[in-house]
Amino acid sequence: MRRLRRAAHGGSRRRADGWACKSPHRSAGYYQGRSLSPNLDPTPQNCTFPDDDPVSQSFDLIINGRARSVSADEQATLLDVLRGDLGLRATRFGCGLEQCGACMVLIDGEPAYACSRLISTLPGRQVVTIEGLAADGSLAPLQQAFLAEQAGQCGFCLSGILISAKALLDRNPAPSRAEIAAALDHNLCRCGAHNRIIRAIERAASARSGAPA
Template sequence: MLRPKIRRGGMVEFTLNGAAVALDVPSEASLLQALRGPAGLSGPRFGCGDEQCGSCMVLVDGKPAYACTLSVAAAVGRAVTTVEGLGTPDAPHPLQTAFLAEQAGQCGYCLSGILVSAAALLARDPAPDEAAIRAALDPHLCRCGSHNRIIRAVRRAAREMAA
């Protein structure tokens, strides 16, 4: 397997939420460490560190990826999107407004990962049925019991995006 080349000095370059970034991090660092450290983001969370909870989920080239185990070197030259990149305060993503409308979050720890996975689902399937939504969100651990509201919120966002 070919390893991405990293410039001397520990700089890794990739696109983060639509903007080019160059972060000074060790190549063996996880993407999550780079995002929460030098990039200054707080959306992706550290939960288990073992791909079991989904709280660290981000999109890499539009596909969900566990940032806790993905090497930052694997992000070189790629597009990474976190929950912060889904929308803006002035123009939130339809998922963000639907989650608020459906009161789909309680503690919020899992929501950033759920939102990016749901965004990936809606990008590839604009009208998912409940089974597809549940399958897309299966990697996420939510202990608050908001599952039915989360499903409703994703369906609501799909309807709003189609309108």
């Protein structure tokens, strides 16, 4: 994501990032049929790339209980790899600044921001994404509770919220309303569905304990 932001602000465009060798001026094709100044050469000049272009490396990861091998720049983030290389797109890109929680995943059972975690730090770690909550193809009880309460409106934030809720219930099967709110402190919902989200987590906790929701 940092590479994208750099490019958006006019930073260096590297061959390793998929950029072609281009001039900041119009392409030669643009000038076909147009009169050119004798001093104007539309051919890109000084088309070079920095010597420090990163070289892709192979990383062995454990994603949702499965061993996965990916080839990536060591500065690539987990979110880059999940969405771009592994096709696990339910983990969202929201802000890229660890502020919204839409990108949250579990790393060794703890919620973490995938937008900032470098892939090079993850070999040997257990990563669980929202897809991993329904490992057998059936919705997990937590997901069923969110459906029952219609906990969400646009749904963009829910993957990160479900991850935070999963981590909470794993360490505290019967949280209070205040504890649920504290666990979701790093997750933003712009639709304002907070009450339904909290009720859904309470319902999931009750289902775990066998108590009526």
